[in-house]
Amino acid sequence: MRARLAFVSLVLLCLLPAIPVHANSDFGLLDQHGKFHQLGRYGAQAAVVLMSFSSEDPASLQAAADLQVLQQNFAEQGVVVWLLNASEDADNVRARASELPALPILLDGSQTVAKTLDIKVLGEMLILDPGSSSIVFRNVNSTDELAPALTEWLAAKRAGRPVRYEVPADTPAGAPLTYRFREQFADRQISYQKDIAPLLKARCAFCHVENGLAPWAMNRYLMVLGWSPMMRETVITRRMPPGQIDNAVGDWENTHELSDEEMALLIEWIDQRGPRDGEMDPLAEAMPVAADWPLGLPDLIVDVPEQAIPATGNVDFLVKRTALSIPEDKWISAVSYKVGDKSVLHSLLVYAVDKTFDSTDPDALIAAENAEFISVYVPGETDDVFAGNAGFALSANSDLVFKLRYLTSGRETVDRTQIGLYFHDTQPDREIETLALEKSELRIPADVREHTEVVLSQPLAQDMWLTSYSPHAHSRGSTMTLSVIYPDQSEELLINVANFNYNWQLAYRLREPKSIPAGSVFRATTVYDNSAANPFNPDPASAVDQGYRFDSEMFSHFIRLMK
Numbered sequence: 001m002r003a004r005l006a007f008v009s010l011v012l013l014c015l016l017p018a019i020p021v022h023a024n025s026d027f028g029l030l031d032q033h034g035k036f037h038q039l040g041r042y043g044a045q046a047a048v049v050l051m052s053f054s055s056e057d058p059a060s061l062q063a064a065a066d067l068q069v070l071q072q073n074f075a076e077q078g079v080v081v082w083l084l085n086a087s088e089d090a091d092n093v094r095a096r097a098s099e100l101p102a103l104p105i106l107l108d109g110s111q112t113v114a115k116t117l118d119i120k121v122l123g124e125m126l127i128l129d130p131g132s133s134s135i136v137f138r139n140v141n142s143t144d145e146l147a148p149a150l151t152e153w154l155a156a157k158r159a160g161r162p163v164r165y166e167v168p169a170d171t172p173a174g175a176p177l178t179y180r181f182r183e184q185f186a187d188r189q190i191s192y193q194k195d196i197a198p199l200l201k202a203r204c205a206f207c208h209v210e211n212g213l214a215p216w217a218m219n220r221y222l223m224v225l226g227w228s229p230m231m232r233e234t235v236i237t238r239r240m241p242p243g244q245i246d247n248a249v250g251d252w253e254n255t256h257e258l259s260d261e262e263m264a265l266l267i268e269w270i271d272q273r274g275p276r277d278g279e280m281d282p283l284a285e286a287m288p289v290a291a292d293w294p295l296g297l298p299d300l301i302v303d304v305p306e307q308a309i310p311a312t313g314n315v316d317f318l319v320k321r322t323a324l325s326i327p328e329d330k331w332i333s334a335v336s337y338k339v340g341d342k343s344v345l346h347s348l349l350v351y352a353v354d355k356t357f358d359s360t361d362p363d364a365l366i367a368a369e370n371a372e373f374i375s376v377y378v379p380g381e382t383d384d385v386f387a388g389n390a391g392f393a394l395s396a397n398s399d400l401v402f403k404l405r406y407l408t409s410g411r412e413t414v415d416r417t418q419i420g421l422y423f424h425d426t427q428p429d430r431e432i433e434t435l436a437l438e439k440s441e442l443r444i445p446a447d448v449r450e451h452t453e454v455v456l457s458q459p460l461a462q463d464m465w466l467t468s469y470s471p472h473a474h475s476r477g478s479t480m481t482l483s484v485i486y487p488d489q490s491e492e493l494l495i496n497v498a499n500f501n502y503n504w505q506l507a508y509r510l511r512e513p514k515s516i517p518a519g520s521v522f523r524a525t526t527v528y529d530n531s532a533a534n535p536f537n538p539d540p541a542s543a544v545d546q547g548y549r550f551d552s553e554m555f556s557h558f559i560r561l562m563k
Contacts, residue, residue, distance in 0.1 A: 026133035027113045028238040029106040032097040034246045036498040041533045042130040046078035046154055052124045053083035057175050060123040064101040066143040077154055082106055086114035110263035121174030140174045181264035190269045197282035203241050207380045212342050220284040225274040232270045242504035246496035252508045295336050295383055298420025304402050306416045309344045315406040316550045319362035322400045331391030331424040335375040335384045340416035347505045348377040349403040362548045365401045368436035373558045376470050376507050387467040390562045391428040430562040437524040439555035442546035449531040453555055457522040465513040465562040469495055472556035475502050475536040479527040487519035524557035
């Protein structure tokens with residue numbers, strides 16, 4: 001072993017030729033249990049060890065067993081160990097999770113992470129520096145070499161001497177990793193006109209518009225080409241498209257994630273430096289002018305209190321109340337949004353409160369005991385149509401309350417947004433009821449990476465239909481899940497928002513309503529990251545309480561049911 005180590009060259013980082021991978025190798029993936037891992041969020045750890053792995057490869061299986069021992073030996077030094085599966089169907093890996101090594105197995109179905117890390121064979125072992133998202137060591141199927149290299153790296157890092165190893169290996173030992181998408185794309189040229197532009201139109205361009213909230217307009221080839229490095233980084237870390245969830249759980253709409261083939265196609269095109277075929281540019285074609293009210297003229301148009309937004313700086317969450325005047329109780333069938341300034345309105349939550357509730361306290365105005373959640377707006381969506389022949393009962397004795405979030409756009413502006421309410425002519429067959437699971441007493445300790453809070457509902461008094469779910473938290477929220485405990489005490493996970501991002505307070509809709517029997521209990525879980533590893537955290541050194549403000553936190557799970 002020492003003879004082999006003598007062959008390994010230890011050199012200063014600035015003197016070593018670059019390993020042929022992307023300078024920033026940050027990435028994010030789900031593991032076999034549906035937990036999200038992003039390399040860059042492990043900055044508090046000293047190192048991440050990653051090995052390419054297949055449950056069908058005996059050598060990498062044995063190496064994985066050795067890595068479990070290494071994990072135990074190095075855990076106190078801040079080392080975590082992951083396996084990367086880029087060769088098997090993710091569903092099969094998840095189904096066999098109990099049989100496989102008890103390490104996080106990251107599911108790289110698109111093979112874009114393996115490609116980014118330039119992995120060639122199964123059993124390839126890498127030491128990654130999460131602080132810089134860079135590779136500092138690689139070898140194949142040998143923890144005998146890995147452990148001493150890791151010890152040396154940790155010692156150098158503690159001493160402030162960044163180092164990088166290189167293991168000469170013309171032909172790495174191990175079963176070759178087959179890049180199926182790369183082989184598929186090798187048979188043809190990826191077409192900007194036929195492949196990339198239609199993909200971007202379907203997945204991205206409806207938000208990336210002129211004078212929209214996105215930082216740039218995806219309206220021509222040159223814009224896409226110029227922003228392509230940033231596109232690659234945000235896609236591979238799963239920051240974009242927004243609202244992605246664990247698609248192995250439930251059958252939900254509004255999830256926006258790219259399929260494995262779409263991801264591989266886009267990344268391959270970017271890595272080829274964005275070739276263009278022909279002069280036609282589908283993204284430059286004039287978009288149809290959207291109607292003010294796509295569902296038709298609303299039965300009632302309500303003005304959201306106008307807001308003056310500064311050119312720069314942070315605008316805190318706002319809670320505003322508007323008096324409502326309707327002659328009688330109504331049944332809402334849909335809500336539509338006519339946004340005044342799309343470049344600044346980030347999200348809008350709509351609640352109903354009783355006119356007799358006399359309070360100016362923002363927290364009280366949106367608390368579940370005082371307010372009923374109706375709908376939510378985020379960029380890219382204009383309408384919220386209730387499932388089936390169902391309606392939300394709006395009392396004539398109601399006012400509306402809006403929780404608003406704005407981003408600054410570099411110019412002063414005034415937002416004058418309106419919402420449109422559509423009513424049933426007669427009482428509908430089913431009534432919409434929003435079950436809000438919230439926690440008013442919330443205390444999140446300082447500098448804690450995973451703080452978990454759970455709320456259970458009361459048992460359902462009657463059979464219900466689940467139609468949609470909207471999770472809500474602020475900048476420390478990292479994971480939000482909803483499950484149902486049936487009367488026989490069996491439990492089913494309904495949705496896993498594994499990589500929750502407070503920038504996108506979405507409503508997820510089931511493709512088909514799900515029957516939930518009487519006596520069932522909902523379990524809502526929020527995991528908070530109040531550590532420096534959370535890039536959205538304004539102050540990891542402080543404990544956080546419940547509140548509507550940006551520097552506070554919320555535990556809110558809005559469950560839309562039909563009865």
